[in-house]
Amino acid sequence: xxxxxxxxxxxPAPGVITVALTGDLDIGARDEIRESLLAAVEDAAPDxxxxxxxxRGVRFIDSEAVSAILEGYLAAEAAGIGFxxxxxxxxxxxxxxxxxLQHLFES
Numbered sequence: 086x087x088x089x090x091x092x093x094x095x096x097p098a099p100g101v102i103t104v105a106l107t108g109d110l111d112i113g114a115r116d117e118i119r120e121s122l123l124a125a126v127e128d129a130a131p132d133x134x135x136x137x138x139x140x141r142g143v144r145f146i147d148s149e150a151v152s153a154i155l156e157g158y159l160a161a162e163a164a165g166i167g168f169x170x171x172x173x174x175x176x177x178x179x180x181x182x183x184x185x186l187q188h189l190f191e192s
Contacts, residue, residue, distance in 0.1 A: 090114075092142075093121045100134050104157075107142030110150035118150055122157025129166050136161050137191070141172030146180055158189065 091108030102125045106118065125136055138154060140146075154170075161168040170189045173181060181187060 091117075093117055095121060095125055097128075101137055102129055102135075103137045103139055105139040105142065109145040110143055111145065111147045112149040115149040115153045118153035119156050122154065123160050126157065126160045126164050126166060129161075129164065135167030135169060137169050137171050139172050140170060140177055141174065143173065143177045146177050151180065151184065155186075 091106065091110055091114045093114075094105045094107075096103045096105065104121055104125055106114075108114075110118065122136070122138070129136065136157070138157065158168045168189065169191045170181065170186070171191045173190070178190075181189070
């Protein structure tokens with residue numbers, strides 16, 4: 086879903102759904118992030134083992150966007166779908182580390 090300052094792209098593959106987020110993620114992106122992640126969980130086939138949120142292209146993230154990602158995580162967990170974060174760099178990675186969510190990153 087293109088916007089002036091962020092994009093969300095969902096790419097399903099066997100066993101995994103990847104949701105790539107790019108740009109600046111703040112309160113203006115919150116609802117679309119939440120809707121995209123909840124739809125990915127809802128659309129996940131029983132054989133899809135996990136949902137990966139790719140943060141490689143994210144330049145900025147605030148608490149509202151983190152909250153939307155956490156809602157996706159909780160929905161995936163409730164549905165029995167694995168959830169992982171990937172690709173966060175710099176300050177974006179630091180935000181997740183500081184709030185204690187580093188365990189959600191792929192190793």
